Amino acid sequence: MAEPVLEIDRLSISFFTRAGEIPAVMDFSCKVMPGQAMGLVGESGCGKSTVALAVMRDLPGVGRITNGSIRFEGRDMASLSDPELRAIRGSKIAMVYQEPMASLNPTMLIGRQLMEVPLIHDKVSKEEAHRRALDIVKAVRLPDPDRIMRAYPHQLSGGQQQRVVIAMALLSNPRLLILDEPTTALDVTVEAGIVALVKDLTARSGASSLFISHNLGLILETCDSVTVMYSGEAVETGRVRDVFGAVRHPYTQGLFRSMPLPGTNKNDNPLVPIPGQLPLPYERPQGCNFGPRCGYFVAGVCDRADVPMHEVAEGAGHMSRCLRVEAIDWSASAEKADQFKPVEIGPDVLEVDRLKKHYRVAASAIFAGKEGRAVKAVEDVSFSAREAEVLAIVGESGCGKSTLAKVLLGLETATEGLVVFDHEAIQNRPIERRPTGTISSIQMIFQNPFDTLNPSYSVGSQIIRTLERFRVGANDGERRETMLGLLDLVKLPRAFAHRSPRQLSGGQKQRIGVARAFAGRPRVIIADEPMSALDVSVQAAISELLMNLQRESKTTMVFISHDLSVVRYLADRTVVMYLGHIVEMGATAQIFSPPFHPYTEALLSAIPIADAKVKKRHVVLEGEIPSALSPPKGCPFQTRCGHKSQVPGNLCEREVPPAREVADGHTIKCHLPEETLRRMEPVFS
Amino acid sequence: MASFLARRLGVMLLTMLCLTLIVFYLVNLQPNLRKLAISQTEMHATDQELEGWLKKNGYRRPFFARYATWLGVWPREPIVDPATGAAIPRFSWCDEPTTPKLSGVLQGDFGCSTKFKVKVVEKLGPALEATGILMFWVMALMIPVALVVGVISGMREGSRTDRTLSVISIATTSTPEYVSGVVLTIIFATWLGWLNGSAAAATEGHLSFYNFTLPVVTVSIYGMGYVARMTRASMIEVMNAQYIRTARLKGLGFASIVLKHALRNALIAPFTVIMLLFPWLLTGVVIVEVMFRYQGFGQALVDAAGNNDIDLLLACSLVSVMLVLATQLISDVGYAWLNPRIRVH
Numbered sequence A: 001m002a003e004p005v006l007e008i009d010r011l012s013i014s015f016f017t018r019a020g021e022i023p024a025v026m027d028f029s030c031k032v033m034p035g036q037a038m039g040l041v042g043e044s045g046c047g048k049s050t051v052a053l054a055v056m057r058d059l060p061g062v063g064r065i066t067n068g069s070i071r072f073e074g075r076d077m078a079s080l081s082d083p084e085l086r087a088i089r090g091s092k093i094a095m096v097y098q099e100p101m102a103s104l105n106p107t108m109l110i111g112r113q114l115m116e117v118p119l120i121h122d123k124v125s126k127e128e129a130h131r132r133a134l135d136i137v138k139a140v141r142l143p144d145p146d147r148i149m150r151a152y153p154h155q156l157s158g159g160q161q162q163r164v165v166i167a168m169a170l171l172s173n174p175r176l177l178i179l180d181e182p183t184t185a186l187d188v189t190v191e192a193g194i195v196a197l198v199k200d201l202t203a204r205s206g207a208s209s210l211f212i213s214h215n216l217g218l219i220l221e222t223c224d225s226v227t228v229m230y231s232g233e234a235v236e237t238g239r240v241r242d243v244f245g246a247v248r249h250p251y252t253q254g255l256f257r258s259m260p261l262p263g264t265n266k267n268d269n270p271l272v273p274i275p276g277q278l279p280l281p282y283e284r285p286q287g288c289n290f291g292p293r294c295g296y297f298v299a300g301v302c303d304r305a306d307v308p309m310h311e312v313a314e315g316a317g318h319m320s321r322c323l324r325v326e327a328i329d330w331s332a333s334a335e336k337a338d339q340f341k342p343v344e345i346g347p348d349v350l351e352v353d354r355l356k357k358h359y360r361v362a363a364s365a366i367f368a369g370k371e372g373r374a375v376k377a378v379e380d381v382s383f384s385a386r387e388a389e390v391l392a393i394v395g396e397s398g399c400g401k402s403t404l405a406k407v408l409l410g411l412e413t414a415t416e417g418l419v420v421f422d423h424e425a426i427q428n429r430p431i432e433r434r435p436t437g438t439i440s441s442i443q444m445i446f447q448n449p450f451d452t453l454n455p456s457y458s459v460g461s462q463i464i465r466t467l468e469r470f471r472v473g474a475n476d477g478e479r480r481e482t483m484l485g486l487l488d489l490v491k492l493p494r495a496f497a498h499r500s501p502r503q504l505s506g507g508q509k510q511r512i513g514v515a516r517a518f519a520g521r522p523r524v525i526i527a528d529e530p531m532s533a534l535d536v537s538v539q540a541a542i543s544e545l546l547m548n549l550q551r552e553s554k555t556t557m558v559f560i561s562h563d564l565s566v567v568r569y570l571a572d573r574t575v576v577m578y579l580g581h582i583v584e585m586g587a588t589a590q591i592f593s594p595p596f597h598p599y600t601e602a603l604l605s606a607i608p609i610a611d612a613k614v615k616k617r618h619v620v621l622e623g624e625i626p627s628a629l630s631p632p633k634g635c636p637f638q639t640r641c642g643h644k645s646q647v648p649g650n651l652c653e654r655e656v657p658p659a660r661e662v663a664d665g666h667t668i669k670c671h672l673p674e675e676t677l678r679r680m681e682p683v684f685s
Numbered sequence B: 001m002a003s004f005l006a007r008r009l010g011v012m013l014l015t016m017l018c019l020t021l022i023v024f025y026l027v028n029l030q031p032n033l034r035k036l037a038i039s040q041t042e043m044h045a046t047d048q049e050l051e052g053w054l055k056k057n058g059y060r061r062p063f064f065a066r067y068a069t070w071l072g073v074w075p076r077e078p079i080v081d082p083a084t085g086a087a088i089p090r091f092s093w094c095d096e097p098t099t100p101k102l103s104g105v106l107q108g109d110f111g112c113s114t115k116f117k118v119k120v121v122e123k124l125g126p127a128l129e130a131t132g133i134l135m136f137w138v139m140a141l142m143i144p145v146a147l148v149v150g151v152i153s154g155m156r157e158g159s160r161t162d163r164t165l166s167v168i169s170i171a172t173t174s175t176p177e178y179v180s181g182v183v184l185t186i187i188f189a190t191w192l193g194w195l196n197g198s199a200a201a202a203t204e205g206h207l208s209f210y211n212f213t214l215p216v217v218t219v220s221i222y223g224m225g226y227v228a229r230m231t232r233a234s235m236i237e238v239m240n241a242q243y244i245r246t247a248r249l250k251g252l253g254f255a256s257i258v259l260k261h262a263l264r265n266a267l268i269a270p271f272t273v274i275m276l277l278f279p280w281l282l283t284g285v286v287i288v289e290v291m292f293r294y295q296g297f298g299q300a301l302v303d304a305a306g307n308n309d310i311d312l313l314l315a316c317s318l319v320s321v322m323l324v325l326a327t328q329l330i331s332d333v334g335y336a337w338l339n340p341r342i343r344v345h
């Protein structure tokens, strides 16, 4: 058998801070074989990046390897001298990071940053370095390579920057490529393009890779083996098909069950969140780290001593860090969480008609041109939201979802069109001029629970302030009771009323956000990506919470998201937006099966799905989302659409297509004839 | 770029117009005019005689007419002797046009200095040159030293070198010029006798290391610590940036990382500070010029203010304002040049 390219053996890493030693990684082992891709998956803070930096021998000053070894091509990395290390970095091991913008030098031309690699490692001439850099830019399929070479990083889009970083990493044909969440900052369709590119290029060059991600779906699509990390330890590892086919650790199982996979549904088959939270590094329990959150925990067995990794019966190299692998019945389905009857959908509550929102951007504050330019954030949007309904708005960054939310809330006023709430047009009424009743009836849950709480007040007093503003409760005592009731509602202990926001985890802060939004008994809740900043297991808990509250209070929820899996799971109806237009709208089931709008088709195909049984058709979009400053003529999607050639006479480039109803309540904005749309194949099978 | 510059220059001119108007108003307040009249007439002149002098010499013309004349957009009327009908100058030692014509700041006529009994231009020219020489040496000493100190301490944060240099920088910034000037003079001029405590000779063209070092060092030392601290902070930030990690993990050595990747990024912030430091150094220059008896712009300013020298004071203010605005413009343009993310249109 071949030698592994990278062999990490019983690695432990600690950070020595003023507060003491923080063990970040413990007893971590993994092997990457030649030409293979190893996935490293786990929730935020579990130590994935620390492992990656340790391999590069680039831990921050306070971090130290306390035990174990890292061998690259048979050599112990710890024994390398500085020059030897430099010779390996960037030539034999290369790295791609999460934030492409931050990892490129902002004041250096892309070309020069690329040329550096062959100049250092292969000692070639400038001309040769330039030629190689140009070749690699072409290989990562960047448009107009000559221009890219002469551009500064800020002149490229996020996806293009990431392609440059990948190009830089591949320039010297590395044996090992480390990718630390390479697509987390990118849109799904851009992510799909990058993932396809990495797979293709590594397959061609025969490089191995270590692919770090928090997304199991992405790992399934890209890797041969996978290691799941929990709280600094590897808890399960094995070939992707073994681990995804036959889970052998309760944490991995919990992750799968908390993901909105196809087949889950908010009414018949709800998600099962992992209870509790990730232990802090210095609060890890005795025995199994996962013990306090594990449903199979047995006192006296699981909490005795550290649990070692050990091979499980099925599948070669499949290992688990659970003592009770043999005792657990892995084929049993999850204990069914409560099932629900679908709620009755009521009459229209909120209506939006041909809404348009343009932002003027002035070239400069003083002596600006008269005209300025307009960012066409929302171009033509009409829909209505009904009582007790969850209406999802999906689309990628810049499609206008958040602007739409701001207009609904009164944080912005409309340029044209109507927003009708309770038979009253409110599109031109900023929030300061809305009556308290309207404000408390339309509430918001924000993406980032970290920014919306004032750090200097206790959580309870902030909720009480919200209640006062909405004139809920007759006196302080009553409001206090209501506040405590709200904490119960969002399933936080009442004692949390006295905590300051700093003392809460991300998920707990988001629960407070939910409590505040529900404080004024709203009729409409607008949730702008409420879960995208949270970890998978926390996402599940928040989405269950939101669905329960919404079900009970019959609130209308406008759920804004870029994550189609979540949308399929919880939305009754879905609106797909692209560049300020609604391109498709209908019941969620209609959106997920043909006929599709060509953009919806690509969007669906871009979602990574962590289920080996689901077969997916790949539709990779070329190019990037155009800027809202200069949207294309005609159909907004025409610059990237793969079906454009099926429409005769350049119609797509000339005219905005009309919204056509293809089934009851299902509209598609596309020039393609209805029969062609109907003949589209499903994305999933 | 050109239109950006044109726009900025426009704004600059407008600002200058407003500021000079205010200064013109303040300098020409009644008490100052009265003092001028007293100094220019016989002892014990009566109020009427004073008023007569002011009137005769045009100080009682409407405010805006006078401002416009000073500016050079309104013709200057010669003062005519009612007896002979011939034009006589305001001050005997200072020629002024004998026929009505535009003669103001725009034409290069800044008026007459009552203190030095010459035309303002004749006084201000050499003074500015002298200060220019001083500033040049200050910058030539201060900027390289400050940047080197800042970069060296910032490139390895927390090292012993960093801690030592930081203590020195803080000490120098917290010592004002009049203290450091005195201390340096006592040590190097009085005790050791290595350097001259007076730079008076330097003004007369005998500039030497011996007589010029103390003023230069005194002015530089104050700004030096400040710029060094800024550079250090900026360097630390850059050295912790992700793209520096990228460079490191590309296999670059420490020296190349600092020189090729960190330096330009780290200099963006201090560059702005240095340009904004120019006008601020002026105060230091004033103190040091007076302290070391160096006949420069600062000394002229002090003399003008102390002696109610209206025209000289106006000219000094104009120069100061111009300097402040010009450095701002340079700092904006330079910032855009160093930082490609800022695009000027």
Ligand SMILES: Nc1ncnc2c1ncn2[C@@H]1O[C@H](COP(=O)(O)OP(=O)(O)OP(=O)(O)O)[C@@H](O)[C@H]1O
Residues within 6 Å of the ligand: A015, A017, A022, A024, A042, A043, A044, A045, A046, A047, A048, A049, A050, A051, A060, A062, A214, A281
């Ligand atoms: N410089 C540091 N000093 C102290 N502790 C650190 C430092 N860097 C990381 N840690 C701690 O080490 C642990 C692992 O961090 P790491 O960044 O490897 O997690 P991760 O799995 O990459 O998380 P994410 O998904 O958020 O990127 C965390 O508890 C973190 O707080």
Ligand code: SF4
Residues within 6 Å of the ligand: A249, A250, A251, A288, A289, A290, A291, A292, A294, A295, A296, A297, A298, A301, A302, A307, A321, A322, A323, A324, A325
């Ligand atoms: S060892 Fe026990 S507590 Fe830990 S994962 Fe297995 S069953 Fe759960």
Ligand code: SF4
Residues within 6 Å of the ligand: A597, A598, A599, A635, A636, A637, A638, A639, A641, A642, A643, A644, A647, A652, A657, A669, A670, A671, A672
């Ligand atoms: S209208 Fe044309 S370009 Fe637009 S989505 Fe339909 S086929 Fe594609």
Ligand SMILES: [Mg+2]
Residues within 6 Å of the ligand: A048, A049, A050, A180
């Ligand atoms: Mg990380």
